[in-house]
Every structure is written in C-alpha cells, then in structure tokens.
Amino acid sequence: MSNYExxxxxxxxxxxxxxxxxxxxxxxxxxxxxxxxxFGTKADVRRGKHAHKNLRQLAICVAGSCKxxxxxxKEKVHLELNSPTQGLLIEGVMWREMYDFSDDCVLMVLADxxxxxxxxxxxxxxxxxxxxxxx
Numbered sequence: 001m002s003n004y005e006x007x008x009x010x011x012x013x014x015x016x017x018x019x020x021x022x023x024x025x026x027x028x029x030x031x032x033x034x035x036x037x038x039f040g041t042k043a044d045v046r047r048g049k050h051a052h053k054n055l056r057q058l059a060i061c062v063a064g065s066c067k068x069x070x071x072x073x074k075e076k077v078h079l080e081l082n083s084p085t086q087g088l089l090i091e092g093v094m095w096r097e098m099y100d101f102s103d104d105c106v107l108m109v110l111a112d113x114x115x116x117x118x119x120x121x122x123x124x125x126x127x128x129x130x131x132x133x134x135x
Contacts, residue, residue, distance in 0.1 A: 003072050003092040007058070009085050020084060022060075022110065029089065030056045030112040037062070037108040041101040048097045051121040053130065056112040060087040064105030071095040073131025081107070093131050095124065 009020045009027055024032045041047060048068075059068070065082035072094055080100075081088055090096060098107065113119070121127045 003090065003094045004070055004077075004079075005089045006079070007087045007089055009087065011085055028058055028087075028110055030058075032110050033113050034111040034115060035108065036111075037106055038098070039106045041066075041098075041105060043101060043103070045101070046097050046099045047101075049095075049122070051093050051095045051127045051130070052119050053093065053121060054113075055119055057090045058087045058110045059090065060084060060108045060110075062106045062108050064102035065100075066098050066102065066105050066107055067100040069095075069097040069099070073128050093121070093127070095121075095127050095131075 007027065007029075009022070012019045012021065022028050022032075024030065038047060059081065061081035062084045065080060068079045068081065068088060070077050070079065070090065072092070079088065101107075121130055
C-alpha cells in the first residue's frame with residue numbers, strides 16, 4: 001500500500017526543551033493551504049470515516065495518541081500515532097478512520113488544499129468504486 005508514509009521530523013532543542021519546525025515543501029512535502037486540529041474526542045468515537053478524491057494530508061499527533069485505519073480498497077492497515085516527532089502522510093484515494101483517542105489527544109492535520117465538500121467521499125461503497133476505478 002503506497003498511499004501513505006510515516007515521516008520522522010528533526011528535533012531541535014536544548015536544555016530548555018524541544019521544537020519541531022514544519023516547513024512547506026521541505027519536511028511537509030506540499031504547499032500547506034489548511035491546518036486544523038482535533039481534540040476532546042471521546043474514547044469510543046471514530047472520526048474520519050471518509051476518503052478524499054484529491055487531497056494530500058499530513059497528520060501529526062502533537063499530544064497524546066490515536067490510531068488510524070487506512071484502506072485503499074484492496075488492503076487495510078492500522079497505525080498508531082503517539083509522538084509529535086512523527087507525521088502520517090496520506091495521499092490518493094484512501095479511506096481513513098481515526099479511533100482510540102487518548103484523553104489528551106490533539107491531532108493536527110495539514111492539507112494541500114482548502115476545504116471542499118466536493119472532494120469528500122463519505123459513503124464506503126462509493127469509495128470502493130472510486131478506488132477500483134483509480135487502480
């Protein structure tokens with residue numbers, strides 16, 4: 001499954017603490033048009049439950065942890081994000097669900113385009129048709 005990649009970020013810091021800089025077209029491999037973050041999610045709630053037709057995203061768990069289900073229509077993989085030093089790059093037509101949020105989870109997402117409802121595939125059967133059409 002090649003529609004995702006885990007990216008490790010370079011940690012800067014000294015005795016005072018650590019810092020990670022996110023720079024478009026450097027360690028974020030696209031132009032950043034939108035940034036949002038998810039927090040206060042209840043433990044038994046699943047978020048996402050959609051795919052995008054044409055959007056690149058980089059998800060970073062800046063605090064706490066959560067798990068991802070990624071599904072390209074042929075394979076499924078489960079990943080955990082639990083470090084602010086790592087990001088999950090998601091590209092192409094990929095169904096995603098986020099779950100098992102820790103109480104302190106803050107999941108930040110950078111996207112290469114502005115919000116557009118037309119880009120979403122919210123029905124799993126429609127996603128499967130789109131995913132098989134792209135392959």
